[in-house]
Amino acid sequence: MRNPILTAILGLFLLFGFVPFGQADEAAEITKMTKEKVNNIITYLRDTSLEKETRNKQIIAEVNTIFDFKLMAQLSLGKQWKKTKKRQRKEFVKVFVKRIQQSYLEKLDLYTDEEVIIGDAKQTKKKRAVLTTYLVSADDDKKEMIYKFRKHKKRGWLVYDVNILGVSFIQTYRSQFAGVLKTKTMDELIEDLKNSEKS
Amino acid sequence: MAQASEEPEEEDTEPEEEDEDEEGEDDFDDEFGDPAEQEIFDPLSGYNRGMTSFNDGFYTYVLDPTARGYRWVVPEGGRRAVGRFFKNLLFPVRFVNNALQAKFKNTGEETGRFVINSTIGLFGLFDPAKSWFGLEEHPEDFGQTLGAYGVGGGFHIVLPLLGPSNLRDSVSLYPDFLADPTNSKFVVRKENGDHALYGDSELAPVGAKAVEVVNYTSLHIGEYDNLKKDAVDLYPFLRDVYEQNRNQKIAE
Numbered sequence: 001m002r003n004p005i006l007t008a009i010l011g012l013f014l015l016f017g018f019v020p021f022g023q024a025d026e027a028a029e030i031t032k033m034t035k036e037k038v039n040n041i042i043t044y045l046r047d048t049s050l051e052k053e054t055r056n057k058q059i060i061a062e063v064n065t066i067f068d069f070k071l072m073a074q075l076s077l078g079k080q081w082k083k084t085k086k087r088q089r090k091e092f093v094k095v096f097v098k099r100i101q102q103s104y105l106e107k108l109d110l111y112t113d114e115e116v117i118i119g120d121a122k123q124t125k126k127k128r129a130v131l132t133t134y135l136v137s138a139d140d141d142k143k144e145m146i147y148k149f150r151k152h153k154k155r156g157w158l159v160y161d162v163n164i165l166g167v168s169f170i171q172t173y174r175s176q177f178a179g180v181l182k183t184k185t186m187d188e189l190i191e192d193l194k195n196s197e198k199s
Numbered sequence: 200m201a202q203a204s205e206e207p208e209e210e211d212t213e214p215e216e217e218d219e220d221e222e223g224e225d226d227f228d229d230e231f232g233d234p235a236e237q238e239i240f241d242p243l244s245g246y247n248r249g250m251t252s253f254n255d256g257f258y259t260y261v262l263d264p265t266a267r268g269y270r271w272v273v274p275e276g277g278r279r280a281v282g283r284f285f286k287n288l289l290f291p292v293r294f295v296n297n298a299l300q301a302k303f304k305n306t307g308e309e310t311g312r313f314v315i316n317s318t319i320g321l322f323g324l325f326d327p328a329k330s331w332f333g334l335e336e337h338p339e340d341f342g343q344t345l346g347a348y349g350v351g352g353g354f355h356i357v358l359p360l361l362g363p364s365n366l367r368d369s370v371s372l373y374p375d376f377l378a379d380p381t382n383s384k385f386v387v388r389k390e391n392g393d394h395a396l397y398g399d400s401e402l403a404p405v406g407a408k409a410v411e412v413v414n415y416t417s418l419h420i421g422e423y424d425n426l427k428k429d430a431v432d433l434y435p436f437l438r439d440v441y442e443q444n445r446n447q448k449i450a451e
Contacts, residue, residue: 095371103428110421128312140326167428167440167446171231176431177438192353192431 028130030149030157032123037066038116038133045111056105063104067151068158069097075160076173080181088186095193101170127151237372240354244434250357251434257360258423266416278417280324285411286336287323288318291378295340300347303338310338342368346449355438364439381407 020094040062044055070169072082074089084092114135121131134142146163161170180189208392241247269276279446290313297306311326328334345367353366364372380406430436 026310075231078231100429101205105424106427110425140283143331165444166450167443168231171443172429172433172436172439174231176436180431196431 002125006179010169012088024192025125026157027123027129030131031068031118031155034121034131034133034147035118035188037062038118041108042111042116059105059108063101066159068152068155068160069093070161071150071158072157073097074199078148080177084186088190091188091190092193095190099193099196104132121149129157239436239438242354243356247355247357247438248409248434250359251363251437253435254357254360254362255427262413262416263420263423266413269413270420273417275418278414281410281414282418283316283320283326284429285414288321288380289315291380292341292375293339295339295378296344297337298376299341300339302339305339308334308338331432341371342445343449346445347373352442352445355442357434357438361377365435365442365445368445381382381410381411384432433443 022132041059044050044058044062047055050058067193070093073093076096077084077092081089114137117134117136119132121129123129127150129151131147131149133145133147135145136142136180144163144165147159148161148163149157151158152158177189180192182194261353273281273399290309293309294306295312297303297309306410311332312326315328315332317327317336318324329336350367352368355363355365356369358369359366361372427433427436
């Protein structure tokens with residue numbers, strides 16, 4: 001107990017013993033981390049002095065530390081992942097990650113000073129947590145966005161799926177890829193993704 | 200396609216990490232399920248695909264340019280007020296469906312909102328109910344009401360201009376249509392006792408709907424195009440997004 005602040009926080013948790021200490025602590029950590037990232041990204045978006053390309057690079061760097069893009073690619077393939085060759089996996093992850101990062105950046109282009117409300121993260125399982133956020137738009141539309149986290153062995157808590165208005169990003173890709181792979185091969189799918197990226 | 204392979208290979212995968220992911224994947228199966236087993240009953244898929252591209256074209260070449268022009272002419276404050284005005288008019292739809300789902304607190308809040316916003320809020324142009332009295336909206340429609348009582352969506356139907364829907368929600372449009380004052384105001388009784396929609400003022404409700412839609416679109420420019428970016432195949436993508444979103448709304 002060298003750190004007095006830590007001691008105080010620990011004391012508070014013991015005092016209000018209704019939350020399991022470890023869990024609340026980790027959940028609070030996720031909330032704090034997400035708030036920080038969101039604030040950073042908003043700062044980049046508002047900084048008009050930045051060139052778009054540099055700005056995007058900074059945002060992606062920020063996002064990379066909190067998203068597990070590789071896991072997202074894997075989950076989007078579902079059972080197919082196991083059947084694909086190593087070379088295909090590598091290639092697929094590459095095009096998929098590029099695609100969703102691009103899609104994310106384009107979504108941010110729509111950002112016009114909406115208010116972002118970040119709730120408190122909740123740990124649902126030992127290695128899972130969810131964080132509900134709201135995006136309040138110009139006509140008072142409140143969009144619910146839920147970030148789903150998984151605890152990675154080395155990298156800690158990382159986002160593996162985003163639910164926007166009940167629509168799971170991964171689920172949507174998963175059924176699309178499953179549909180495409182019914183008639184096409186994995187290589188053709190990768191090829192398709194590469195081509196659509198250019199248009 | 201060549202450009203991707205030109206890039207230098209980075210240290211993508213360490214074998215150690217691979218192991219954890221394999222374990223992680225099994226872990227996720229109950230969350231997302233197996234798409235192959237969730238085969239969707241889609242008897243209208245041929246028609247739906249066609250209608251999806253029609254609607255997509257309509258949005259891109261008609262609605263979007265119109266809304267952009269309108270956005271250029273009408274300032275945002277005005278458009279937001281118009282949006283609130285139409286939202287306020289749809290109070291009967293929300294009232295009935297909240298009541299039918301026994302959400303009485305919401306029904307009360309909606310009633311309070313309607314009374315306050317129609318009067319102090321100048322016919323709904325403003326929303327003092329939320330900003331001064333903290334009364335929130337509770338949008339509900341008949342499809343959600345049926346869903347709340349356990350009625351499944353049925354197969355997917357893409358409606359002309361209205362977009363993705365399913366059997367339950369398409370049928371539900373009718374009761375909601377009757378509760379929508381922009382429509383029912385114009386239902387006149389013919390001499391033989393039949394109801395004739397729109398009567399003499401045939402174009403009035405159509406015009407009102409058109410303004411409502413263009414106004415709404417003008418406040419959400421670019422969102423559809425953005426959403427589309429995540430589509431590998433547009434029709435099943437939009438179908439999936441619609442059904443997931445409806446299920447969430449019903450669960451709430």
